[in-house]
Structure formats: C-alpha cells, structure tokens
Amino acid sequence: MTSTVPKNKKKLSKRITAVIVTVLLWAFAAFWFAPIFWMLSTSMKSTAAAVIETPPQWIPQNPTLENYKIIFAPSGGLSLVKATINSIIVAVSSTLATLALSIPAAYALSRLRFRGRMLIFWIYVAVLAFPSVLFLIPHFFIINGMGLSNSYLSLILPGLGGTFGVFLLRQYMLDIPKELEDAAWIDGCTKLRFLISIVIPFVKPAMLVLGLMTFLGSWNSFLWPLLILSKADKFTLPIALIRFSAGWGDPYRGIGPMMAGAFFSVAPSLIIFIVFHRYLMKGISLGSLGKE
Known part of the structure; x- marks a missing residue:
C-alpha cells in the first residue's frame, strides 16, 4: 500500500508537469503566431482607417483581396x-x-x-x-x-x-x-x-x-x-x-x-x-x- 502511494504521486506530478509545459508551449506558439496573423488580417483590410483604428481589429469587418491585386x-x-x-x-x-x-x-x-x-x-x-x-x-x-x-x-x-x-x-x-x-x-x-x-x-x-x-x-x-x-x-x-x-x-x-x-x-x-x-x-x- 505504501509503495503504490509514491508511484501515484509521481504519476500525478508528471501529468501536472506535462500540462504546464503544454500550456507554456501553446502560449509561446500564440505569441509567435500573433504578428503573422496580424499581418494577414491587415493585408485584407479595405481602408487605411481600418488599419490604424484603435482598438485594433484582429478580424477585418469587410475582408478584401484588393491589396494583393495592388502588389x-x-x-x-x-x-x-x-x-x-x-x-x-x-x-x-x-x-x-x-x-x-x-x-x-x-x-x-x-x-x-x-x-x-x-x-x-x-x-x-x-x-x-x-x-x-x-x-x-x-x-x-x-x-x-x-x-x-x-x-x-x-x-x-x-x-x-x-x-x-x-x-x-x-x-x-x-x-x-x-x-x-x-x-x-x-x-x-x-x-x-x-x-x-x-x-x-x-x-x-x-x-x-x-x-x-x-x-x-x-x-x-x-x-x-x-x-x-x-x-x-x-x-x-x-x-x-x-x-x-x-x-x-x-x-x-x-x-x-x-x-x-x-x-x-x-x-x-x-x-x-x-x-x-x-x-x-x-x-x-x-x-x-x-x-x-
């Protein structure tokens, strides 16, 4: 009985560590991907006002591909x-x-x-x-x-x-x-x-x-x-x-x-x-x- 308790604690601590590491990795991934998503979002905005408005819109209201035609x-x-x-x-x-x-x-x-x-x-x-x-x-x-x-x-x-x-x-x-x-x-x-x-x-x-x-x-x-x-x-x-x-x-x-x-x-x-x-x-x- 006493031998199984430490094993269960070790398994629980490994699971908690894995969860914490996974959450941190997802947070770092989101932090890394945010500028790329902002770049894509801004490239699909139709007006200059939509680009510089505050607070910024992460998802454009009227997405357009006009900017890609311009380039x-x-x-x-x-x-x-x-x-x-x-x-x-x-x-x-x-x-x-x-x-x-x-x-x-x-x-x-x-x-x-x-x-x-x-x-x-x-x-x-x-x-x-x-x-x-x-x-x-x-x-x-x-x-x-x-x-x-x-x-x-x-x-x-x-x-x-x-x-x-x-x-x-x-x-x-x-x-x-x-x-x-x-x-x-x-x-x-x-x-x-x-x-x-x-x-x-x-x-x-x-x-x-x-x-x-x-x-x-x-x-x-x-x-x-x-x-x-x-x-x-x-x-x-x-x-x-x-x-x-x-x-x-x-x-x-x-x-x-x-x-x-x-x-x-x-x-x-x-x-x-x-x-x-x-x-x-x-x-x-x-x-x-x-x-x-």
Missing part, C-alpha cells in the same frame, strides 16, 4: 511577379547546386581515407565559427570583378562555398555501418556506385533537411542581393518589397499593400516549416562533432 500590378518598373520568379529560380538553383557539391565532399571526408582528411574537416568546422557577414566584401569584389553583377550567378555562387552542408552530411554518413561498406567492396561495388546506391539513399533525411534550410535561406536572403543587384528585372522578392514600400507617399495608405506583400513573401517559408518542421527539428540533432 501584383507593375509599378515604377517593379513587378513582384517577376521578383517572385527570380526568387524561385535562385532558391531552387542554390538548393540543387549545394546538394550536388556537398554530397561528394561529405562522402570524401567521411568514407575515404587520405592524408590531411581530418585537417580539411577541422578547417570546415572552423569556418562555421565565422559569421557570413564577414565574407560580403570579398564576395562583392570577386563577383564584381568577374562581371557577374546583376545576374542569377551572382546570387547563387557565393552560397556554394558554405561548409554547413558538408558538415551535416558528413556527420550523418559516419553512421553507415563499416560492415555494409566492406560487403559492398567484396561484391565488386565501386566507390561511385556505393555513393549512388547506398550512401545517398541512407542520407536522404539529411539531404531533405539541408535542401529545406538552403531553400529558406536563399528565399529570405536580403543583404547580399541588396548589395549586388541594381537592375529591377533581377530583383528578388525581399528587395522588390523594400523598393515597393518606398514608393508610397502616404505611409498609412500603403500599410495594407505592404502587409500583403510581406505576407506573400513569408507564406512559402511558413508553409515549408509547417509541413516539414519534424525534419527541420531533426536536422538540429543529426550527427555529432565527436564521431570518427
């Missing part, structure tokens, strides 16, 4: 449709190119044995410690010197030197059993065939995580495109939105369209996060630095 109408040489296409081209190309370069590099650092392998790996790790903003000026002079300014390549090439993808895939490839590799060599499997037939299917979860993170990073990139682009027909969506918002003389009249543009810009990232959040969270815990 997609070409204005002052800017076209958000063209900017969206540019962002899609750059984000997809950057993702595919990053995967194409990171997979063989990670394979070499994880499965092949050659002199200086660990030195190269630790150099990769050391580069991760530097913020990307330090490379902006060298990238600008290199891209400008090559005559690639105002082109898709100027937005894609600098991101291909990132080391995170190689590090992530390399740590995941270390989990491939050595016995599986030995059996493949006995069966006459070449290194290329082993990479294609065994390694790539094994690291698909990590590839998905890397692809999603690369796509989101490229889609939301702002500072580098702002520095390297000067022609409106090559603007990506974040740059086009900034130029679009600067064209409104009356800031209150432009709040609705600007909120519509901001929500349209963030919607793909939000959808990707909701659909693939489990894989993105898993990517944080993939592999470990101490594996060898």
Whole structure:
C-alpha cells in the first residue's frame, strides 16, 4: 500500500508537469503566431482607417483581396511577379547546386581515407565559427570583378562555398555501418556506385533537411542581393518589397499593400516549416562533432 502511494504521486506530478509545459508551449506558439496573423488580417483590410483604428481589429469587418491585386500590378518598373520568379529560380538553383557539391565532399571526408582528411574537416568546422557577414566584401569584389553583377550567378555562387552542408552530411554518413561498406567492396561495388546506391539513399533525411534550410535561406536572403543587384528585372522578392514600400507617399495608405506583400513573401517559408518542421527539428540533432 505504501509503495503504490509514491508511484501515484509521481504519476500525478508528471501529468501536472506535462500540462504546464503544454500550456507554456501553446502560449509561446500564440505569441509567435500573433504578428503573422496580424499581418494577414491587415493585408485584407479595405481602408487605411481600418488599419490604424484603435482598438485594433484582429478580424477585418469587410475582408478584401484588393491589396494583393495592388502588389501584383507593375509599378515604377517593379513587378513582384517577376521578383517572385527570380526568387524561385535562385532558391531552387542554390538548393540543387549545394546538394550536388556537398554530397561528394561529405562522402570524401567521411568514407575515404587520405592524408590531411581530418585537417580539411577541422578547417570546415572552423569556418562555421565565422559569421557570413564577414565574407560580403570579398564576395562583392570577386563577383564584381568577374562581371557577374546583376545576374542569377551572382546570387547563387557565393552560397556554394558554405561548409554547413558538408558538415551535416558528413556527420550523418559516419553512421553507415563499416560492415555494409566492406560487403559492398567484396561484391565488386565501386566507390561511385556505393555513393549512388547506398550512401545517398541512407542520407536522404539529411539531404531533405539541408535542401529545406538552403531553400529558406536563399528565399529570405536580403543583404547580399541588396548589395549586388541594381537592375529591377533581377530583383528578388525581399528587395522588390523594400523598393515597393518606398514608393508610397502616404505611409498609412500603403500599410495594407505592404502587409500583403510581406505576407506573400513569408507564406512559402511558413508553409515549408509547417509541413516539414519534424525534419527541420531533426536536422538540429543529426550527427555529432565527436564521431570518427
């Protein structure tokens, strides 16, 4: 009898803790989602008065899509449709190119044995410690010197030197059993065939995580495109939105369209996060630095 009472108390305390944690997580989720919901609500308000009225209306009385029609109408040489296409081209190309370069590099650092392998790996790790903003000026002079300014390549090439993808895939490839590799060599499997037939299917979860993170990073990139682009027909969506918002003389009249543009810009990232959040969270815990 005495032994069951402490067990019941432990179960009750675990349930109370779980309830408290769940409530706190829902509160944090609501706090995080509130600005996004406000952005969507404001983008569907029909008048400037409805946008700035006090107390604010979280749900518009007469919702309209007029603000979305405004942002997609070409204005002052800017076209958000063209900017969206540019962002899609750059984000997809950057993702595919990053995967194409990171997979063989990670394979070499994880499965092949050659002199200086660990030195190269630790150099990769050391580069991760530097913020990307330090490379902006060298990238600008290199891209400008090559005559690639105002082109898709100027937005894609600098991101291909990132080391995170190689590090992530390399740590995941270390989990491939050595016995599986030995059996493949006995069966006459070449290194290329082993990479294609065994390694790539094994690291698909990590590839998905890397692809999603690369796509989101490229889609939301702002500072580098702002520095390297000067022609409106090559603007990506974040740059086009900034130029679009600067064209409104009356800031209150432009709040609705600007909120519509901001929500349209963030919607793909939000959808990707909701659909693939489990894989993105898993990517944080993939592999470990101490594996060898």
